[in-house]
Amino acid sequence: MKTLVHLLLVIFILLCSDSIYAQAHRAPDTIYANDHQQVALFFPAPIRQAVTGAPHMVFTYNKDRPQYFGLLQAKAGVVSNLFVIDQQGNIFSFVLKFREELPHFYYFFTGKDAVGREAPLKKDAVATAKAKSSPYLERLSEHFLRRAKGSLRRQKTSGVVLRVKDIVFFNENFFLVMELENSSGISYEPDQLDFYISTKKQGKRKSMQTLPLEILYAHSFPEKVLAGTTDRFVVVLPKFTLPDNKEITTRLFEKHGARNIELKLLKRHINGGSAGK
Incomplete structure (x- = not known):
């Protein structure tokens, strides 16, 4: 009988502890x-x-x-x-x-x-895009990759620079030629790459309305950028329109790290890209 009473008392204490813990958290x-x-x-x-x-x-x-x-x-x-x-x-x-x-x-x-x-989490978006590889997109991406010069936009975080070298609109797709430069002393491993159409910042407030853009194909996306090196790659996005009050938000996340990069592209950057030839 004493054993049963002790058991019931322990169960009661555990239930009360769980309730208190849940309320506290x-x-x-x-x-x-x-x-x-x-x-x-x-x-x-x-x-x-x-x-x-x-x-x-x-x-x-x-x-x-x-x-x-x-x-x-x-x-x-x-x-x-x-x-x-x-x-x-x-x-x-x-x-x-x-x-x-x-x-x-x-x-x-x-x-x-x-x-x-803010938008559905797109895990392994780049890996999925690689699986959609086609010889056609691969050849075009390699062509635009070789000819890209200059820089349209850049963003730096802790010694890692993400650049958009060129944006080419060709055959109903946007080809973004991008570059990762690692001037830090530690290797950089890209993990997740996302693109969104979002509302531009207005005053001190910013709308949380975003529209994710599907990555159709990723060409030469690096698994690791060694310290002191630079890698280029191409991301293919579907055709989209960009009103004056919108912008493209690009987010690159580091695997097992916090050197995440957010880069904004405005309408003038899109229009400033090359013609698809």
């Missing part, structure tokens, strides 16, 4: 902050973009070298909100309120706490 709808203490917010991936709804709520994060956390402070004022997008496309949304005495000084979030995704 439940993502809050409202986060409180003040102007004399820091509140840290940790996310499952480095922060790509964040914006608050009012100037008296300030959320700071590293824009040059993306990190997994940001710091929140607030002055007394109206209730506001915070939107955060991490580099995996997860969208987080919170209500912000000022309070002199804070209930918590740090919060940890997972992908399950996101209210949505």
Whole structure:
């Protein structure tokens, strides 16, 4: 009888512990902050973009070298909100309120706490594009790769430079001749490459509306760019139109690293490419 009582008591304690743990780790709808203490917010991936709804709520994060956390402070004022997008496309949304005495000084979030995704995650997009290889696209890509000169756009992160050398529109497809230069002392392993049509930044706010572009074919996409070397490759995208208020967002993610690169292409870059000959 005592054994049964002890067993029931252990089960009761475990159930209560699980309930308390779940409540403690439940993502809050409202986060409180003040102007004399820091509140840290940790996310499952480095922060790509964040914006608050009012100037008296300030959320700071590293824009040059993306990190997994940001710091929140607030002055007394109206209730506001915070939107955060991490580099995996997860969208987080919170209500912000000022309070002199804070209930918590740090919060940890997972992908399950996101209210949505900026765009569906496209795993192994480049590998899938390689599988769609055709002799026709391969020959054209090699031709445009050899003749590309100059540079239309570049973006550098921690010694790694992503360039768009040329953009060629030919036979209802866009051929993007790209280049990865690794001037750091560590090899760079590209993992995932994504393209989106997104709304251009307007003031301090930016629309989260994006349209993913399918990669039809990837030619000579490098598995590893050694330190001090440069590799060129071609990405083939389907025909698209780009209004003046839109831009192409290119995101390259590093495998087992945080040297992720985001590069923007405007309408003038698309029009500044070469003619397909």
